[in-house]
Each structure stands twice: as C-alpha cells, then as structure tokens.
Amino acid sequence: MVESIVSTGLAIGCIYALIAITYNVMFSASRVFSFTAGTLGMAGGVLGSLFIARMGMPVAVGFLLALAGGAVLGIVTEVVAVRPVLKSLDQHLYVLSTLALALMVQQFTAIEWSTEPQPFPRLFDIARGGFDQQFWLPMLACAVVIVGLELLYRHTLIGHAFLAIAEDNYAARALGLPERRLRMASFALAGVIGALAGFAGGEMLLAFFANAPMLTFYGFVPVALGGMGNNRGAVVAGLLLGLFQQTANFLVGGIFASVAVFTVFIIVLLARPEGLAGSGLRRHV
C-alpha cells in the first residue's frame, strides 16, 4: 500500500511540477501567470489520445505532434491573451484574458472531443508491472525537462537571453535583444512542457477536458509554495503535493483529500505569501 501511495504520489507530483514549470517559464518571459497552464497539460493528453489511439499514428509521430500542438497553443496564448494586455500589467487584465482563453479551449475540447474521460493509449508494449510506465513516464519527463532547462539556461545563447529577459525586461530590450520574439519562444517552450506533462501523465489522468482546471489549480500550488519563477522549489513542492494528496486520498478519501490540499495551500500561503522558498521585499512608492 505504501509503495502504491509513493509511486502514484511521485508520478502525480511530477505532473504538477511540470505544470508549475510551465507557469514559471511563461512568468519569466512576461511577468504574467496564465490560466492556460493547466489547459496545455489537458491538451497534451487529448492530442496524444487523438493522434495515437483515434487516428492510429505511430507513438513517436503522435508524441511530436502533441508537443507541436502544445507549442502552437502556447504561442496563441502569448499573441491573443498576453501581448495585448502587457501594456497595463498593473490592471491585472491578464488574469481575465488568459482565463477567457483557457475556458474557450476547454469548452471547445468538451464539445468537439468528449465530455467523458477517454482512454489514453499505452505507449510501450510491455507488460504491466509493479513500477509501471504510467508511473515512470511522468518522472522521466520531469527529469528530462529539468536537465534540459538547466542546459538551455546555462549553456546556450538563447538560454542566456531568456534569463536576461526574466531578470530585467527593459535592460534586455535596451541591449537589443528581440524581446517579443524571445517571449513568443518562451511561450512555445512552455506549451511544449505543458503538453509533455499531459502526454506523459496521459495514462493516469486520461484524455479529459476537465483536467484543465484541475491541473491549473494543482499545478499552481507548487508555484505558490516553491516561490514564483523558482523551478527547483516548484519540483520539490510538486513532489510533496503529490505525496500529500495521495496519502490524504488513502486516509480520508478522494474528495476530502482535495479539501485537505486546499486548506493546507491557503494556510501556508497566508502564513508565507512569498512561498516557502521565496523572499519578498516590495517597493510601494
């Protein structure tokens, strides 16, 4: 039993962590939290199921197409819901514009795909074992993303440019960095990461439109607790969240587990609004 809680908890935790990283990648590029983060995860699962199970494509092709779909959705988010409201960041219009876009995608999926959860195909044709692919796939995806991002940020020119924009947007633009193109690239990257989360966790979460709001919320918990923009904090908080949720699931049952997660989330946030790892000094005047 403990073994099952740990493997499920860690796997789900990895998915939450990936969605949290999706939030962070978008946030670094634009100072905007987008409600479409969970929608990207949902899209990864639905597109994977669509391409592989329904249209019968090879796994590799379906995988790449699902990621491409996520990238497109990320770019659409940037163009439609983020760029037009960046001028007036202090009015927080982005909260509404990204919520609107997330709802549109979610409803479109519900109507055109299905309102019921659809099965997600098994990716590797190997027998089910104790430590099944539905558990290690999300973990592998999470590890790949963390290592990949680290390499990208540390060792490539475009990664340095991303960091420069995240650090100081105006200065980066003054240096002649193509801020707009880099922001679009960041959103495309976030789209790929979000879709990867949904794809890797497809077997667990199924291809279901209502995963969007669920992932939007649970994916944000690690962002808030780990400190915004802090990917390492997000991974740790994501894994803890997954374990906590599965334990609560086992002890008090599914619905009260979500009540427990919510309560802990609120209490921790009220006690430390800047997250467990963050530090905040705000300039008011």
Place this chain on the structure above:
Amino acid sequence: MDTQATQLRPSRADARGTVSTFGTALPFLALLIVGIAFPLFGGGYWGVIATRACVYWVLVSGLNLVVGFAGQIAIGWVALLTLGAYTTSVLAAGNVMPALPPYLALAIAAVVGAFFGLIIGLPALRLRTFYFAITTLGFATIVTQVALAWQSVTGGGVGVAGPVFPEPFSSQWGFYYFCFGLAAICTWMTANIAASRFGRALTAIRDAEVAAEASGIAKPALLGTVFLFSGAVAAVAGGLFASLQSYITPDAFTLDLSVLFFIAILIGGRSSIFGPLLGTILLTVLPEFAAPLVAWSTFLYAVLLLVIVLVIPGGIAELLDFKNRRPLESERAIIPRPDLIERLLGAAPDAGALTLEQVALSFGGVQAIDGLDLEIRPGRVHGLIGPNGSGKTTTLNVISGYYAPQRGAVRLNGAAMPVLARHRRAHMRIARTFQTPRIVGSASVLQNVMIGGTIDGACTFVESLLSLPRHRRDEAMLRDTAMLALAAVGLERLASVRADRLQHSELRFTEIARALMLRPSFLLLDEPAAGLSVDEIARLSGLLLAIARAGTGVLLVEHHPDLIFDICHYVTVLNLGRTLAAGTPAEIRSHREVVNAYLGG
C-alpha cells in the same frame, strides 16, 4: 473675499448634487417601473427569466462591490450561491434537523454566506491578484465536490428540493415580486455605498493603494466588511435560486455561472451600479434568443470576456459616459486661492514637532539613509534636497511607515510613531503626496479629493448602506470641504471632470487638495514642482507658504533650487544618506560643499 466665497461655493455644490442625483436616478426609476409592470406584458416563461435576472442581480450587486469597486478578481463567487442554495434548501427541507420556515432558513443562509464570504475574501488581503483569483476558483471547485460527496445532507448527485416560500410569494408572480423587491433593495443599498466614503475608499484601494493608505483607509477592515456583505447577498441569491429551480443538484452550480456574473460586471464597467445591472439583464436574456447555441454558451461567454478585456476594458458605463467626452478647455490655468487655506485648515492643534533621530536604513548592501536627524516644526517649510539617490524619498517613506528604520526613531511630539502602520499616519494628521501622482483615474476630481477626508466621516458602513441621516451629513460635509480644498488649489472648475483627463500639473494640485482634506499637522510633499511650468511653480510657492502660515509643518522634497530657496525656512541637504549641511537658505546657498556637490558652479 472670504464671504463671497462662502456664498458662492455651497450653492454651486448643491446645484451639482441635485442635478447628478436626479440624472443618475432616472435610469434606475425607468427600470423600476418596467420591473413592477412586467407581469402585465410578460408571459409565463418570460416570468421565469425575469425572476432569474433578479436573483442573479442580488448576487452580482454584492460581487460588484468586490470586483467593480475594490478591483479584487474573485472568480469563484458561484461557491457562495451554492452554499446559500444548499443551506436554505437543507434547513427548509429538514434533512438534518426539524424543518425551519423558509424565511428563517434564508436568513441563516445569509449569515453563513457572510461568514464564508469573509473566509474566501481573506486571502485577498495578503495575496497577489492571480493567487487570489485561483484560490477563489479552488474554493468553488471544493464546494461543489463537498455538495456531491456529503450525501446524507445534500442528497449528493440526486440533489435536494428547493424551499417554497409561503403565500403571498408562492405563486409565480408572487415569487417574482419577492425577488424583484430584494433586487431593488440591493440596488439601492449598493448605490448608497457607491456614493459614500466607503465606495470611494474601495476605488482608491483598487487604483491607488498607496494613496488610500496615506488617506487613512484601513484596507483589511473595509474589504472584510464588503466581503461580509457580498457573501450575505450571494447566499440569499442562492436561496432564491434554489426556490426558482425547485430542485437543485451540484450540476446546477458550474463555473459557467461564475463566469457569467463576472462578465456582467465587466461589461457594465468598473465603479458603476447601473452598468453591471444592465449587464446582468443582458446576459440572462441573451441565451433565450440563441437556443441553438446553448451547448456553446460557455464558449461564447469566454469569447465575450476576452473581447471586453481587449476592446472595451471600461465597459458600458464608460461608453455611456457622454459628459466626459466633451472636450475640456485647452487653455486653462490653475489659479490657487491661498486666502482660503486658513478657513480650510482651521486652527491647527499644536502637534509639537515631527523628529527623526539617527534614523538608518539599508537595502541589501546600499545604505539608503545613514544616521539622519531631522526636525520638522509646525508652521515652517522644511526643504529636503540632495542629488538623486541621496535618500530623500526613502526618508519620506520612513516617516509614512513604508519602511521600518533599522536604527533610530521617528517621533511625533516626543512619542515614538508606530512602525509600519501606514494608514495610522492619517489619524496623526500627517498627509503626503507622491512623486508620481496616485489618483483614481475613473473617478471625478471632486471624488478624488473627497477620498482625502475619508477618516473624518462619522457614519458606519451600515448607516451608509441604508442612507441614514449621519451618512447624508457626512457626504454633505465632505463635499463642501472638498470643494473648498479645490477652490484653494485653484481647480474647482474641474471638480466634476474625470481625473484621468487632467494634465500632469493639475494632478499635482489635486493631490495637494486631497492631502489638505486631512487638515494636516504635517504635510510631506514629494517633488511637487516636478513637471510644473515656471508660473505654476510660483503659484505653488504661494500656496505652500499659506499652508505653513496656517500652522502646518511642510516637508518639501525638491530638485528646484529656486523653489527651495524662495520659500523654505530651513533646509537640510542630503548626500549618500547623510546630512551634508543644514541651515537657513542663505547659509546653505553659501555652503561650499553643497555648492560643489549639488548646486554646481
């Protein structure tokens, strides 16, 4: 001169008051008549739609104060509708205890709703916008899940029967009038709040939080009260909703409803009552004309939300605001009337001196101020000058309570001032202006100035809600004082203009008028002359001297040497967070180090 102004001013303010009250009440009266007469033309099904619009408005009217006025993005407000619906239904049906009369059940639901409104709202006091939005969303999901799971009470997925209100409200039209009456009362109450110091304070929290704090507005208490009210009416709406549906299941309370409420407010426009009211009616009626699109309704709402945010962030209210589209006079001068200052400020109580003793503060490795001594005395203009980064604004921020000094103390009349309690400064009659004017752009100039007098109102939130005599006295007093303050700074002709249409220099004088509303013992001015023309600076000098003559201690942070040397009684020169020199303007002007470091030549 003085008597002339006395005769002039109140009559003008009165005339404006009457006209605007009548003008704004007209559309409400029209809707009231249509609403009362509705059963004469409406068929049975339209009766249901009209009742539903009333029920939704009861909720939206309260949410409007949270979203439209206070600017808190509370997306999951449907949770309170759910709570109210289940509380009323369960208590009236007697699932858990002996059945209660529906009215009592509805009243208990209101109390429960108020409590949970506060609980949902609390995070808004601590958290950033997106965090708050997502916690309300999470709360909405949780409430629905609990309704689904708690079968013994809520009936789970099967649901529970809604309450039936006894005669005369049991028939369709009887129930309609019941809901319509409540909706009308909610409209009246929220309109009262909107026109009160509480409504103005909410918009100040939304658009100019630091100015709200500087005016003594306590955000936690005010927002808490609004969340209580908003939660209560939302739960009442829930009880009515359950009765209208006659049977409720958790499916009835989807997030779509939340989105609908939210859009109604956005379509209507911020800081408006009539706009969101129209928005609610529109959104309730619209789907009836688009039956084939029912499956797509949420999708279309989302599209609508996106379009409003991107195209008309001001909503209907701004589209209908013809008055503010008339061009303003382009050649207009600010002519202050320093002679009015004494009447405005009255006899200043002797506040002693405001002193800084060896105050030090560093940010990371930067020593912003390093052992600063300062004494601001009543009736004097004290200049604080120095190069950029020498710690001038930081000094102001320490006095205003934005930063806690790491060493040293700030004292008022010998007593140490509480650290970091920013809104308490106004109660000590310490007012300030800001380097970039902090103004509520969508409110009129007069309303902006009235914000400055918020703490001088005597009535409570409930009195304002019901427009009791004390509320009306407060409003008349604040309006008169604000008109006087505007006349004193020379802006009374722009009183009814939207503040975001003013020029930069006019905003600076508006801020001074707002600060004067506090009848300050000490007035802290952060570069008031920045961006002003030479003429305007001269008029500002006269105004500031008059303020000091009335007994107020003025701390003037400035870069304009002329202004400083013309009007200051005493000047402190800062460099790298330390006092470089202090003395009378004449002494400073001949101080060699100051001339080298700062004045040049």
